[in-house]
Amino acid sequence: MVTRMSDEIDDRLAALFAEVHETLPSAEFMQAFLVRMERARRLRSMRRIALALLLGAFAIWIMPAVLTTTATVMRAAAEQSRPYAALLISPVGWGASMLIAFLVLLRTGALRRK
Amino acid sequence: MNGDDAAYGELVRRRQDAIRNLLRRLTREASLADDLAQQTFVHGWQAIRQLRSPGAFGAWLRQLAVNFWLQHVRSSRREVPLQEDSRAEHSASSVSRQLDLDSALARLAQDVRVCIVLAYNEGMSHSEISQATSIALGTVKSHITRGSARLRELLHAYGDANV
Numbered sequence: 265m266v267t268r269m270s271d272e273i274d275d276r277l278a279a280l281f282a283e284v285h286e287t288l289p290s291a292e293f294m295q296a297f298l299v300r301m302e303r304a305r306r307l308r309s310m311r312r313i314a315l316a317l318l319l320g321a322f323a324i325w326i327m328p329a330v331l332t333t334t335a336t337v338m339r340a341a342a343e344q345s346r347p348y349a350a351l352l353i354s355p356v357g358w359g360a361s362m363l364i365a366f367l368v369l370l371r372t373g374a375l376r377r378k
Numbered sequence: 379m380n381g382d383d384a385a386y387g388e389l390v391r392r393r394q395d396a397i398r399n400l401l402r403r404l405t406r407e408a409s410l411a412d413d414l415a416q417q418t419f420v421h422g423w424q425a426i427r428q429l430r431s432p433g434a435f436g437a438w439l440r441q442l443a444v445n446f447w448l449q450h451v452r453s454s455r456r457e458v459p460l461q462e463d464s465r466a467e468h469s470a471s472s473v474s475r476q477l478d479l480d481s482a483l484a485r486l487a488q489d490v491r492v493c494i495v496l497a498y499n500e501g502m503s504h505s506e507i508s509q510a511t512s513i514a515l516g517t518v519k520s521h522i523t524r525g526s527a528r529l530r531e532l533l534h535a536y537g538d539a540n541v
Binding site for chain 2: 272273274276277278280281283284285286287288290293294296297298300301304305308
C-alpha cells in the first residue's frame, strides 16, 4: 500500500483505511483472470482472422480492376516513353531515376529510423 | 501461454491485492470489485503497448480500474443497498470497521468517494487524483476536505469512537 501523501490528509482516516486493507487470496482470482485472458486472446485471434479474410476478399474483388488499370497505364507510359527509352537505359538516365527515387523516399520519410 | 503472458500474469499476481482493495472501497461489493478488477487486468493486457513507461504500470492500472468503476456506475446507475443489519452483528470486530467505512463511503457522492478513496486508500496527492480522474484540482481539494468531514461525521454516527 502506498503511504506517500503530500496534501492535507486526516491521519485518523488514513489509519482506518490502512486497517481495513485486506490481504486477499489470489488463487481463485488468478484462475478466473486466466480464463478471461484466454477468452480475450481467442476473441482477438478471431478478429484478426476475420479482418485478414475481409482484406483478402477485398483484394480479390478489386484485383481485376487494378490489373486492368495498371496494364493500361503501363501501356500508355511505354507509348509515351518510346522516344526516351534509350535515355532511360543509359547510365545518366539510371542515375537520374535513382536520384528521383531517393528524393521520393526522403520526402515520404521512408528512410527515417523508427 | 507465452513468455510475455506469463510475465503479465506475474504482474497481475503482484498487483491484484491493491486493485481489488481499491475497487472494494469504491464498489462496496466484493464480487463486483473482483469482476471489475479482472476487466481492468484483461484490458491492461490488451492495451499494455500504450504504456510508455514501465515504471508507471501501477498508476496506469489504478487509472484503468477507476475508469472501469466510473463506467460501471454510469451504465448501471445502481448502487448496492446499505446492509445496516450486518453491521450490528460484527460491531466489535475489524469486519465491522470495514463495513462501517464502506457504508460511510457509499453515502458519499461518487466523485467525492473516488477522491477520498484515492487519497486515503492509495495515498495519491491531490494533483495525481486530478490527473487520474480528470476532475479539476480545486474540485478535488474541495471534495477531499468536505468528504473527509462527512466521513468523520458518518463514522462517528456509526459509533466508531476512534474517528
